[in-house]
Amino acid sequence: MTTLQEVAKASGFSIKTVSRVINNEPNVAAHTREAVLDAARRLNYQPNFQARNLASGRTNAVGVVIHLSAREVFEYPLFNEILSGISEALQAHRLDLLLRFADNDVRYTDLVLQKRVDGLILMSIPAGDPQIPALLESKAPCVFTCRVTDNPQQTHWVDSDFTDGIAQAVEHLVDLGHTTIGLVAGPRALALSQLKRDGYTRTLERLGLDIRDDLIRYGDLFTHDGDGTTRYFMNLSNPPTAIIYNDDLQAIAGIQELTSMGYTIPDDVSVISVDDTRLARYATPPLTSVHQDGFLKGKTAADALIRLLLHPDGNAPPVSHQLPVKLIVRGSTGPCSQTSSRNGSRQRT
Amino acid sequence: MTTLQEVAKASGFSIKTVSRVINNEPNVAAHTREAVLDAARRLNYQPNFQARNLASGRTNAVGVVIHLSAREVFEYPLFNEILSGISEALQAHRLDLLLRFADNDVRYTDLVLQKRVDGLILMSIPAGDPQIPALLESKAPCVFTCRVTDNPQQTHWVDSDFTDGIAQAVEHLVDLGHTTIGLVAGPRALALSQLKRDGYTRTLERLGLDIRDDLIRYGDLFTHDGDGTTRYFMNLSNPPTAIIYNDDLQAIAGIQELTSMGYTIPDDVSVISVDDTRLARYATPPLTSVHQDGFLKGKTAADALIRLLLHPDGNAPPVSHQLPVKLIVRGSTGPCSQTSSRNGSRQRT
DNA sequence: CTGAAAGCGCTAACAT
DNA sequence: ATGTTAGCGCTTTCAG
Numbered sequence: 205m206t207t208l209q210e211v212a213k214a215s216g217f218s219i220k221t222v223s224r225v226i227n228n229e230p231n232v233a234a235h236t237r238e239a240v241l242d243a244a245r246r247l248n249y250q251p252n253f254q255a256r257n258l259a260s261g262r263t264n265a266v267g268v269v270i271h272l273s274a275r276e277v278f279e280y281p282l283f284n285e286i287l288s289g290i291s292e293a294l295q296a297h298r299l300d301l302l303l304r305f306a307d308n309d310v311r312y313t314d315l316v317l318q319k320r321v322d323g324l325i326l327m328s329i330p331a332g333d334p335q336i337p338a339l340l341e342s343k344a345p346c347v348f349t350c351r352v353t354d355n356p357q358q359t360h361w362v363d364s365d366f367t368d369g370i371a372q373a374v375e376h377l378v379d380l381g382h383t384t385i386g387l388v389a390g391p392r393a394l395a396l397s398q399l400k401r402d403g404y405t406r407t408l409e410r411l412g413l414d415i416r417d418d419l420i421r422y423g424d425l426f427t428h429d430g431d432g433t434t435r436y437f438m439n440l441s442n443p444p445t446a447i448i449y450n451d452d453l454q455a456i457a458g459i460q461e462l463t464s465m466g467y468t469i470p471d472d473v474s475v476i477s478v479d480d481t482r483l484a485r486y487a488t489p490p491l492t493s494v495h496q497d498g499f500l501k502g503k504t505a506a507d508a509l510i511r512l513l514l515h516p517d518g519n520a521p522p523v524s525h526q527l528p529v530k531l532i533v534r535g536s537t538g539p540c541s542q543t544s545s546r547n548g549s550r551q552r553t
Numbered sequence: 554m555t556t557l558q559e560v561a562k563a564s565g566f567s568i569k570t571v572s573r574v575i576n577n578e579p580n581v582a583a584h585t586r587e588a589v590l591d592a593a594r595r596l597n598y599q600p601n602f603q604a605r606n607l608a609s610g611r612t613n614a615v616g617v618v619i620h621l622s623a624r625e626v627f628e629y630p631l632f633n634e635i636l637s638g639i640s641e642a643l644q645a646h647r648l649d650l651l652l653r654f655a656d657n658d659v660r661y662t663d664l665v666l667q668k669r670v671d672g673l674i675l676m677s678i679p680a681g682d683p684q685i686p687a688l689l690e691s692k693a694p695c696v697f698t699c700r701v702t703d704n705p706q707q708t709h710w711v712d713s714d715f716t717d718g719i720a721q722a723v724e725h726l727v728d729l730g731h732t733t734i735g736l737v738a739g740p741r742a743l744a745l746s747q748l749k750r751d752g753y754t755r756t757l758e759r760l761g762l763d764i765r766d767d768l769i770r771y772g773d774l775f776t777h778d779g780d781g782t783t784r785y786f787m788n789l790s791n792p793p794t795a796i797i798y799n800d801d802l803q804a805i806a807g808i809q810e811l812t813s814m815g816y817t818i819p820d821d822v823s824v825i826s827v828d829d830t831r832l833a834r835y836a837t838p839p840l841t842s843v844h845q846d847g848f849l850k851g852k853t854a855a856d857a858l859i860r861l862l863l864h865p866d867g868n869a870p871p872v873s874h875q876l877p878v879k880l881i882v883r884g885s886t887g888p889c890s891q892t893s894s895r896n897g898s899r900q901r902t
Numbered sequence: 903c904t905g906a907a908a909g910c911g912c913t914a915a916c917a918t
Numbered sequence: 919a920t921g922t923t924a925g926c927g928c929t930t931t932c933a934g
Contacts (some may be wrong), residue, residue: 205911207910207911207912208911208912209911209912219911219912220913220914223912223913227913251911251912252910252911253909253912254910254911255910255911255912255913256911256912256913258910258911258912258913259911259912259913259914260912260914261913448913497905
């Protein structure tokens with residue numbers, strides 16, 4: 205292991221001059237620079253990041269924290285897209301990417317408190333997570349890829365506009381004649397679940413349709429419908445003719461459940477999913493889905509964090525990015541087969 | 554930021570004693586330990602990893618290097634499975650995971666040379682990669698998830714037994730009456746391509762069938778068949794009745810190409826893919842595929858690396874792990890529709 | 903059982 | 919344009 209010291213000795217210059225050359229700082233004579241670089245090359249010098257980091261107080265690494273297990277993360281293509289976006293943004297700034305799966309109360313604040321990374325991108329952190337207060341108090345640069353509901357003003361975040369997404373989904377279904385629509389939101393503690401609920405109720409209200417509490421369910425992410433939500437819906441005395449699931453995986457599981465119960469999709473029940481990952485396209489039938497741009501989400505979050513790292517804006521107000529979403533219509537939605545008094549008479553507002 | 558120094562002062566003990574307590578070293582009186590821990594808690598002490606790493610020479614982080622772009626990696630589910638396995642193994646040893654996408658000559662040797670990580674797991678590195686020699690020379694702990702053909706003895710590796718996998722695929726096809734089988738291997742520079750070729754030729758030989766060079770093609774990974782291999786095959790004067798593609802994505806693209814050319818799968822052409830990721834199950838028709846266990850591959854590689862980190866076995870011979878694979882038969886393969894003289898008369902060896 | 907001193911390899915003032 | 923001097927916060931000898 206060659207050190208700056210040794211390069212200094214070999215080149216005949218001081219350690220500081222060598223440091224300047226290695227770090228491409230100005231104010232070094234051209235021939236000095238050459239001589240130093242030559243010595244460095246000869247000795248096969250490599251700067252030691254540990255030392256550099258300790259002395260400078262920076263790590264040139266960013267932590268990505270996901271509040272799920274590695275398996276869950278990698279089973280759902282959306283995270284891959286997000287990670288891909290993050291990774292691309294970081295690479296452009298030569299920042300390293302430290303991945304931390306924080307399921308089961310795994311700590312993540314130590315990443316910044318122990319100076320392992322310069323900042324964090326946090327994904328799917330539920331409201332009320334006990335580590336959040338300490339994190340915010342530490343003033344470490346952080347960007348959340350979803351809103352943390354209990355600290356709305358205090359964090360930078362980037363999120364997709366699920367309220368609008370569900371609104372588009374509901375409108376599409378109502379256009380097809382559906383008036384009884386089930387909504388499977390995610391966990392209550394995630395902001396996205398509340399956003400979806402808002403989009404659902406507001407749109408039904410706006411279109412003058414009834415809102416039934418028994419048609420709104422909360423649940424897990426990605427769960428393969430082990431919770432029986434689909435069965436619950438279809439066993440209601442007045443079951444929905446369309447169901448909006450929380451994500452593609454849930455929708456696929458829901459369709460399997462519906463099929464096993466004897467329903468045909470979309471003839472008997474229309475199904476809409478959210479996220480529109482690759483899974484939506486490969487499903488049978490292909491899913492009508494609310495598309496969100498995972499790559500952009502990741503890139504936007506990373507760029508926001510990079511900005512924080514470059515310009516530590518003491519107390520500037522948090523920045524938020526709301527990304528647009530778009531309903532992609534495929535084969536899992538169709539006209540409502542049940543004649544309904546509202547059918548055909550609905551007026552668009 | 555609280556330092557050991559400050560905890561020492563607050564607790565009235567020396568910095569070394571505090572260090573011992575923090576690191577759970579023996580030879581500290583119980584009440585001393587209590588007093589120190591108490592002070593540390595009061596001051597909200599967090600060890601600084603940079604300093605600890607610099608002093609100890611270890612980083613407690615492992616680098617994962619993939620010779621593909623972030624997009625490519627995350628588009629293909631196999632890598633997710635591998636990463637998931639790696640991540641799980643590392644987490645058990647409280648090692649951090651640094652991800653590096655090394656497409657386009659991105660450097661990765663600096664990760665170890667500059668002491669950012671303690672060791673590397675390398676994926677999909679082609680033979681002849683110019684960074685390999687320096688890496689091996691540095692003696693840094695490394696595990697490859699595929700064999701690097703030009704340094705067979707010098708590296709630890711874990712790989713799936715593609716030779717056997719392709720053998721199983723060929724046998725299955727021959728059982729179905731196919732005697733003209735196309736093979737699309739990966740890039741020539743990857744060991745897995747050679748392994749597949751070996752499995753192909755050896756099995757045909759063993760079964761007494763002809764080996765035609767024009768039925769073996771090399772190509773990229775995951776390419777969506779922009780290279781026209783499928784078209785090339787079908788335009789041969791004696792085209793194959795079955796094709797083994799390099800991976801699930803290629804097989805899916807191949808099926809699309811075959812379909813657009815008017816062939817029906819599997820009635821006209823049988824198709825087999827390798828990897829058996831989720832994509833294989835969702836494809837239409839579902840793919841007959843050579844399954845490899847990505848999670849296990851990742852976990853095995855990480856565990857091998859961890860062993861190297863814990864027991865730096867100077868010059869012990871490299872360890873290799875060959876993981877079993879298994880052909881999963883689904884709907885993309887069927888009986889050969891062409892009458893052939895060999896049909897039905899073949900004897901299993 | 904506990905402590906003092908000497909670095910790890912680099913950066914960051916402040917000289918010159 | 920170049921060099922000197924302190925540290926960064928911790929671990930590691932080696933002494934008590």
